[in-house]
Amino acid sequence: MNPKLVIGSFLLIVLIVLAVFPDLLAPYPHGYSDMIRFVETSSGTQWLYAPEAPSSVYPLGSDNDGYDLLTRLLWGLRWTLACVVLTAAMKTLIGGSIGIARALLRLGPSRDRGLSPLAGIPSFVMVYFLIFPVTINSPLGSIRLFFYQCVVMTIFDLGGVIASVSAKTSALLASTFVESAISAGARRSWIVRYHILPFLGEELLETFADQAVAVLKLVGRLGIFFMFIGGTTRTWDPPLLTxxxxxxxxxxxxxxxxxxxxxxxxxxxxxxxxxxLGALRSFASGLRERARMSRRVLG
Incomplete structure (x- = not known):
């Protein structure tokens, strides 16, 4: 029994369902707002203005523009999860492919220092300055800007993925059954397909989960500085960033x-x-625990 993996998987499934079908729990239609409303009380008519505290009408309250907070969160969840999943998947695919290729080409560890000439600069700083010019009142539109932001976040911090997959692939290439296949004349494509990828599946899944956690943290830091996924809208009267x-x-x-x-x-x-974040961390931790248990059994 792996409780972390079970809990993480369950929470992720629930979150994905809510992201795909937000109307399941959203109390109001997408985009609905009510700046002012009235209720009849024993003392007469009472006028209520946004923002309103959590109540039976607004389970999580409403904001200054009269939007129901629960509805906004459920509809916004799809953007957050889509960014995390897409970026983590691209990091895993690109970094994994380069790592496998490096191992097959027998590129030694000395080449690792050249993987990222900007390794000394935090990835957040680089991502921020690359998306800042096009994020506020973007002419690209939300969809195109979303993909641009995901691509920018993908190209940084690939070195760790490449090094990890390359080391695992090199260990597999040094194993007896792979050396036997090479001696028998097996092509590289055959070795990768039948001798490398089946054993790298668990490693790549763990890498994806770890990268998903890292991407979500990066998205959170960008949000604090008003670099929002899908775009930031600036208004001048009043001066706001939303x-x-x-x-x-x-x-x-x-x-x-x-x-x-x-x-x-x-x-x-x-x-x-x-x-x-807790769901992703639990899922990633559960995968690592399962891998440790498997190695212990096989060892």
Whole structure:
């Protein structure tokens, strides 16, 4: 029994279902807002203005523009998860392919130093300055900007993925059954397909999970600095920066000024973000635990 893997997998399935079908739990249609409403009480008509605290009408409250917070979070979740999954998958695919190729070409560890000439600069800084010029009031539109941001986040921090996959592949190439296949005249494509990839599956899945956690953390840091996935909308009257797509990390950045007043506006997006992060970390930790158990049994 691997409780971390079970819990992480269950939470991820639930989150993916909610991201694909947000209307399952969203109390209001996407884009619905109500800045002012009235209720009849025993003392007469009472007018209520946005933002409203959590209640039976707004389970998680409403923001300054009258949007239901739960509805915004559910519809924004798809952008956050899509960015994390797509970027982590591209990192794993590209880094894994390069790592396998390096091992097959017998490139030694001395070449690792040249993998990233910008390794001394934090990836967050590089990503920030590459997406900053096109993120605020972007002419690209949310979809194209989304893919651009994912590509930018993919190209950094590939060195760790490449080195890990290359080391694992080199160990497999040194094994007896692979050397026998090479001696028998097997082609590289045959060796990769039948002798490398089947044994790298677990390693690549662990790499994907670890990269998903790293990407989500990066998205969260970008959100704090108003670089939102899918675009940042700037208005001048009043001067505001808001998330175009309403993705989860973006809502944290938008509402972080509400730490001292209307705290639910920051608390619930932050809790939502931590649930996603916890699910990914639990899934990744569960995969590593399963791999350790497998090695212990085989050893």
């Amino acid at each position: 998330s175009t797509t309403g993705e989860v990390a973006g809502l944290i950045g938008v509402y972080r000024a509400r730490l001292l007043a209307n705290r639910w506006l920051l608390a619930y997006p932050l809790m939502f973000y931590l649930v996603v």
